[in-house]
Amino acid sequence: MNAGRTARERARAELTEEIKTIARRQLATDGAADLSLRAISRELGMVSSAIYRYFPSRDDLLTALIIDAYDALGEAAEAAVEPDYDRPLDAWLAVCAAVRDWARANPHEYALIYGSPISGYQAPQTTVQPASRVPILLLGLLDRAQADGQLVVPGDAPEPDGVLAEQVQVLVALAPGVPPPVLVRTVIVWTQLFGMISFELFGQLVGSMDPADAFFDSTTRQMAAFVGLS
Amino acid sequence: MNAGRTARERARAELTEEIKTIARRQLATDGAADLSLRAISRELGMVSSAIYRYFPSRDDLLTALIIDAYDALGEAAEAAVEPDYDRPLDAWLAVCAAVRDWARANPHEYALIYGSPISGYQAPQTTVQPASRVPILLLGLLDRAQADGQLVVPGDAPEPDGVLAEQVQVLVALAPGVPPPVLVRTVIVWTQLFGMISFELFGQLVGSMDPADAFFDSTTRQMAAFVGLS
DNA sequence: TCACTGTCAAGAGCAGTGCTCTCGGTTTTG
DNA sequence: CAAAACCGAGAGCACTGCTCTTGACAGTGA
Numbered sequence: 441m442n443a444g445r446t447a448r449e450r451a452r453a454e455l456t457e458e459i460k461t462i463a464r465r466q467l468a469t470d471g472a473a474d475l476s477l478r479a480i481s482r483e484l485g486m487v488s489s490a491i492y493r494y495f496p497s498r499d500d501l502l503t504a505l506i507i508d509a510y511d512a513l514g515e516a517a518e519a520a521v522e523p524d525y526d527r528p529l530d531a532w533l534a535v536c537a538a539v540r541d542w543a544r545a546n547p548h549e550y551a552l553i554y555g556s557p558i559s560g561y562q563a564p565q566t567t568v569q570p571a572s573r574v575p576i577l578l579l580g581l582l583d584r585a586q587a588d589g590q591l592v593v594p595g596d597a598p599e600p601d602g603v604l605a606e607q608v609q610v611l612v613a614l615a616p617g618v619p620p621p622v623l624v625r626t627v628i629v630w631t632q633l634f635g636m637i638s639f640e641l642f643g644q645l646v647g648s649m650d651p652a653d654a655f656f657d658s659t660t661r662q663m664a665a666f667v668g669l670s
Numbered sequence: 671m672n673a674g675r676t677a678r679e680r681a682r683a684e685l686t687e688e689i690k691t692i693a694r695r696q697l698a699t700d701g702a703a704d705l706s707l708r709a710i711s712r713e714l715g716m717v718s719s720a721i722y723r724y725f726p727s728r729d730d731l732l733t734a735l736i737i738d739a740y741d742a743l744g745e746a747a748e749a750a751v752e753p754d755y756d757r758p759l760d761a762w763l764a765v766c767a768a769v770r771d772w773a774r775a776n777p778h779e780y781a782l783i784y785g786s787p788i789s790g791y792q793a794p795q796t797t798v799q800p801a802s803r804v805p806i807l808l809l810g811l812l813d814r815a816q817a818d819g820q821l822v823v824p825g826d827a828p829e830p831d832g833v834l835a836e837q838v839q840v841l842v843a844l845a846p847g848v849p850p851p852v853l854v855r856t857v858i859v860w861t862q863l864f865g866m867i868s869f870e871l872f873g874q875l876v877g878s879m880d881p882a883d884a885f886f887d888s889t890t891r892q893m894a895a896f897v898g899l900s
Numbered sequence: 901t902c903a904c905t906g907t908c909a910a911g912a913g914c915a916g917t918g919c920t921c922t923c924g925g926t927t928t929t930g
Numbered sequence: 931c932a933a934a935a936c937c938g939a940g941a942g943c944a945c946t947g948c949t950c951t952t953g954a955c956a957g958t959g960a
Binding site: 676677678706707708709718719722727728 | 945946947948949950956957
Binding site: 446447448476477478479488489492497498 | 916917918919920921926927928
């Protein structure tokens with residue numbers, strides 16, 4: 441019973457992966473709402489009930505796809521920063537651009553994780569760790585910038601108090617060197633980044649900032665300055 | 671054949687409204703994906719095919735609900751500012767809070783308009799006018815603040831150039847008195863506002879800024895300062 | 901008044917969905 | 931080698947959006 445040695449276990453792992461691959465392709469062409477277990481089984485040459493041996497329900501398949509999407513996005517973001525950079529601003533901008541690029545390349549997967557939650561679907565705890573890769577990456581950049589003396593804390597950033605001061609403690613644990621006012625601003629910028637990308641992808645920018653390249657570039661720079669990078 | 675006087679036309683208008691009401695209730699409880707024409711007709715005591723006399727397809731019903739949702743949100747936002755206010759910052763904060771309140775009170779309707787686009791569904795041109803009520807409202811506040819000398823253009827806001835400078839012209843038409851750097855920042859804040867609300871509603875803030883009240887308050891204030899209101 | 905026209909709800913039906921259950925065969929395990 | 935676990939096939943249930951036809955009714959113009 442060591443790591444997947446029996447023929448059955450190998451076949452099972454392969455089929456599981458194959459199901460997800462086909463599902464991902466269906467997702468890319470038709471969107472999450474049209475994802476059909478029967479269509480997948482048809483494409484696999486199996487009978488529809490067989491799929492349920494691998495994913496007990498449609499929601500379980502979606503959960504697997506969601507986790508994969510978070511991981512793919514996180515990986516793309518992390519890959520955008522070279523380990524020995526010396527300009528934190530450039531690394532910051534690279535991460536933002538990588539997130540946007542991934543989102544535009546995989547709009548349906550992006551919608552799956554940052555769009556409306558699937559109806560009747562409760563995101564399991566399993567998704568929160570892969571979901572936090574991007575914000576953790578951003579916090580890491582700031583922490584290192586601060587350590588290198590390249591973070592200039594903006595003078596007009598208010599010190600959080602009350603509930604907010606407590607909540608920010610979670611972030612202090614992730615980026616101990618970054619002062620609380622900047623941590624709060626990082627969350628603000630994080631919500632702005634994904635809000636902007638969602639607006640671009642979901643068509644909310646049509647009529648004003650579409651195409652969004654120039655707007656995105658200007659925004660990420662201003663937001664970098666907002667947290668103290670320049 | 672004047673304005674809806676015949677019994678037929680009145681009955682038709684009533685039934686159309688009744689269908690939307692039931693649909694909205696289904697939306698509120700089950701979400702957009704589970705909205706079922708058959709369930710609506712069942713509740714109405716009609717046979718399912720009869721619904722199609724009023725809405726040719728499910729997407730047409732959704733479109734009607736989307737437009738209504740945009741209008742409801744726009745109305746809530748506009749109602750939040752009293753016509754003779756003299757503190758633009760307060761009006762600004764009131765609009766932001768009203769948008770959030772409406773979103774939290776009507777999460778599924780919010781998801782319908784600001785979440786992932788419905789698969790295979792193309793938002794018709796009819797939706798862009800009601801969709802722009804909130805941003806137009808925000809621009810109007812800034813325009814009046816500028817006219818009243820209560821807008822302090824931030825010194826570090828860059829002048830847009832190139833494509834961005836062209837795109838911002840659309841906004842200049844809506845708020846002629848507001849300088850271009852602030853107009854760009856308004857769009858940034860607009861995306862931030864809805865990004866933050868989406869994150870709150872869609873569960874992305876769980877584990878950090880949840881509940882989001884304190885964070886929301888601090889953010890909207892900082893964003894107001896970001897565009898020059900204080 | 902009568903016949904025509906447009907509108908309406910009803911009902912049957914098609915193709916598709918998620919999901920469950922049972923059955924027979926294979927693989928793995930003790 | 932036998933027991934247990936696993937697997938795919940197939941039938942079936944309840945549901946969906948949507949189409950088509952049929953018969954009843956309302957409004958209108960001759």
